[in-house]
Amino acid sequence: MAQQTPVSNDTANDAPVAQDPRLIVTRTTPAGILATLRRRIRGGELGPLPVIVGLILICVVFQLLHERFLSPQNLSNLTVQVAAVGLMTTGVIMVLLLGEIDLSIGSVAGAASAVLAVLAVRVGIPEWGAIAAAAGAGLVIGILHGTIFAKIGVPAFVVTLAGLLGWQGVQLQLLGSDGTVNISDTGAIAALTHTYFVPSFGWGIAVVAVGVFVAFTLVGERRRAAAGLVAMSPLEIAVRSLALAVPVFGSVYVLNQYKGVPLAFLIFVGFVVAFDLMLRKTRYGRMVFAVGGGAEAARRAGINVDLIRISVFGLASMLSAMGGILLVSRSFSASLDTGAGEELMMAIAAAVIGGTSLFGGRGNAYSALLGGLVLGAITSGLYLLQMGTPVRFMITALVLLIAVTLDAMSRRSRRVHARGG
Amino acid sequence: MSTPVLELSGISKNFGAVQALNQVDLTVSAGEVVALLGDNGAGKSTLVKVIAGVNPADSGDVLFEGQQVSINRPADAQRLGIATIYQDLALCDNLDIVANLFLGVEKTAFGALDEVEMERRALKLLDSLSVKMPSLRVPVASLSGGQRQIIAIARSLLGEPKVVLLDEPTAALGVAQTAQVLDLIERLRDRGLGVILISHNMADVRAVADRAAVLRLGRNAGDFNVEETSYEQIVAAITGASDNPVSRRSERTPATRTEEA
Numbered sequence A: 001m002a003q004q005t006p007v008s009n010d011t012a013n014d015a016p017v018a019q020d021p022r023l024i025v026t027r028t029t030p031a032g033i034l035a036t037l038r039r040r041i042r043g044g045e046l047g048p049l050p051v052i053v054g055l056i057l058i059c060v061v062f063q064l065l066h067e068r069f070l071s072p073q074n075l076s077n078l079t080v081q082v083a084a085v086g087l088m089t090t091g092v093i094m095v096l097l098l099g100e101i102d103l104s105i106g107s108v109a110g111a112a113s114a115v116l117a118v119l120a121v122r123v124g125i126p127e128w129g130a131i132a133a134a135a136g137a138g139l140v141i142g143i144l145h146g147t148i149f150a151k152i153g154v155p156a157f158v159v160t161l162a163g164l165l166g167w168q169g170v171q172l173q174l175l176g177s178d179g180t181v182n183i184s185d186t187g188a189i190a191a192l193t194h195t196y197f198v199p200s201f202g203w204g205i206a207v208v209a210v211g212v213f214v215a216f217t218l219v220g221e222r223r224r225a226a227a228g229l230v231a232m233s234p235l236e237i238a239v240r241s242l243a244l245a246v247p248v249f250g251s252v253y254v255l256n257q258y259k260g261v262p263l264a265f266l267i268f269v270g271f272v273v274a275f276d277l278m279l280r281k282t283r284y285g286r287m288v289f290a291v292g293g294g295a296e297a298a299r300r301a302g303i304n305v306d307l308i309r310i311s312v313f314g315l316a317s318m319l320s321a322m323g324g325i326l327l328v329s330r331s332f333s334a335s336l337d338t339g340a341g342e343e344l345m346m347a348i349a350a351a352v353i354g355g356t357s358l359f360g361g362r363g364n365a366y367s368a369l370l371g372g373l374v375l376g377a378i379t380s381g382l383y384l385l386q387m388g389t390p391v392r393f394m395i396t397a398l399v400l401l402i403a404v405t406l407d408a409m410s411r412r413s414r415r416v417h418a419r420g421g
Numbered sequence B: 001m002s003t004p005v006l007e008l009s010g011i012s013k014n015f016g017a018v019q020a021l022n023q024v025d026l027t028v029s030a031g032e033v034v035a036l037l038g039d040n041g042a043g044k045s046t047l048v049k050v051i052a053g054v055n056p057a058d059s060g061d062v063l064f065e066g067q068q069v070s071i072n073r074p075a076d077a078q079r080l081g082i083a084t085i086y087q088d089l090a091l092c093d094n095l096d097i098v099a100n101l102f103l104g105v106e107k108t109a110f111g112a113l114d115e116v117e118m119e120r121r122a123l124k125l126l127d128s129l130s131v132k133m134p135s136l137r138v139p140v141a142s143l144s145g146g147q148r149q150i151i152a153i154a155r156s157l158l159g160e161p162k163v164v165l166l167d168e169p170t171a172a173l174g175v176a177q178t179a180q181v182l183d184l185i186e187r188l189r190d191r192g193l194g195v196i197l198i199s200h201n202m203a204d205v206r207a208v209a210d211r212a213a214v215l216r217l218g219r220n221a222g223d224f225n226v227e228e229t230s231y232e233q234i235v236a237a238i239t240g241a242s243d244n245p246v247s248r249r250s251e252r253t254p255a256t257r258t259e260e261a
């Protein structure tokens, strides 16, 4: 190696490696962070920026049109409304990361809601047991989809299209002629979306969440610095911590003005955070991204691609089933059209609006939260303005189109960059 | 170069009606570079994929360090210590350099990915290969073809392999990077690894290979000691005739009768 090391490079073997001169290091100063931002905007790597700007814009517009839009009551209702479809979106995101699609999520949610209601009410097992069974049914359904897709090679699009039809059939069959099963409004199922935490609990969660984030960031960056790697400056850590703390404490403050932090929203956010950590910080998550970015390369690296695919479809359907459980909880009943409406469209739209690519391999779990809030805000705002479904569908379509356009554009700009050699 | 580290015998592989490999034998010893030669479609890549477990053979025996083994999945080959640099589809475009280097062998601490350790080792590895990258945290989609090849080669070395298979590693590289890869191959040999190198570039083969095994239409077509064999003999084996386009061309234009095209 000696003969090729440039003379100017005087670093010893163990010392931190000198940065390449082509690397534009701009992370340390405020001006540098701004410059990085500008470069990213031009390069098409926008991350969550467009959707955050969009969300703020939507909120400002609706608040100007209706003074109760940003009221604690409306915002609190909004967070409960987005939870069910939000869980389904989290599952869809996993499938989109593989570069596949799951069209069955609405029907799986419906089938799970029927399993839940029939077990809890007609069979009469404890409600917690019924919840677990419904989620388990979702998992089994997803594993079935995944196995047919991965092992037999039927396109996921077709497998889940069959699922869309088939599981709705199961739902109708289970619910039978009466069509609707009402659940107890005091049991565990109803509690999922009708429980609010006392203010101190909400504050506690916010403090713990932000505290854990700051602590892990500090420790992580210190380790990076100790290993001689590029680390965030204290200023950048502060900015990032603030960027998390402001929305977290802000939400808790607003929600506490009404009834407190809703359990349903906490469940949703909890799953988003858990899946985000799983995707970014574990080997499993890395493998999901690898399969989505290049299944053959992943296979050659020794990754069990079939297992990853089957497990992702399993998780996605399990989350759909949980979404179905929350739908039952909110309406105190499972009916023939639970999950049969716009849930499928909205879940996929939310994932894409939130910034997860339709082309596979790019995205994150937070898309579910951001995209869900955008769609929820539009729904809620138009409801306040007493505009109905037609307008909402048209506006949602427009937002979706913008999101997909951004996705396609950034994909194209990356492909152009990739034509280097 | 005493005992063969990898010994293949009677390997056959069909793709539908195409017999890509027919009773192929190949051995490589520790500390030896074997060039695997043959025209386009001769079956070189197919043989590599058989050894790597990507497309297992239909029949034939594989001995690894004298033991009969069966390689049915890429993980089997990795476990044995066989690392492969493929001609195509080697990297995940959406992942960054560090993630690609450690794909399938990620380092973890307390159940979570240990990014710091991986990035540190990646830097050190690339540094030891004299490879300079602007940033290790860019998706490999944004790298040049040569940079991608270097990353693919570097990745194969992480697992401390005993046998390294390189399928046309220099095909897309510039002059300096080609020299770098050839240096790298010599260093692997000096470390006592067995290297199988596929290349269409006879200059590369002459520079680093000890032996040349030739495939033609999916069959063995000769096994030569590179030092003692002339360029024409190897070309004749590759094309299957002493009267072939290469020799006809060199007779017409004696000035170009060098090994480099």
Ligand SMILES: Nc1ncnc2c1ncn2[C@@H]1O[C@H](COP(=O)(O)OP(=O)(O)OP(=O)(O)O)[C@@H](O)[C@H]1O
Binding pocket: B015, B018, B019, B020, B038, B039, B040, B041, B042, B043, B044, B045, B046, B047, B087
């Ligand atoms: N997956 C496949 N399906 C069908 N046929 C295949 C497949 N892979 C290879 N073949 C066939 O097997 C034969 C050998 O191909 P192979 O890729 O091994 O050639 P090669 O020697 O690597 O050629 P090159 O120098 O062009 O890379 C060819 O006839 C090819 O068409």
Ligand SMILES: [Mg+2]
Binding pocket: B044, B045, B046, B087, B167
């Ligand atoms: Mg080939």
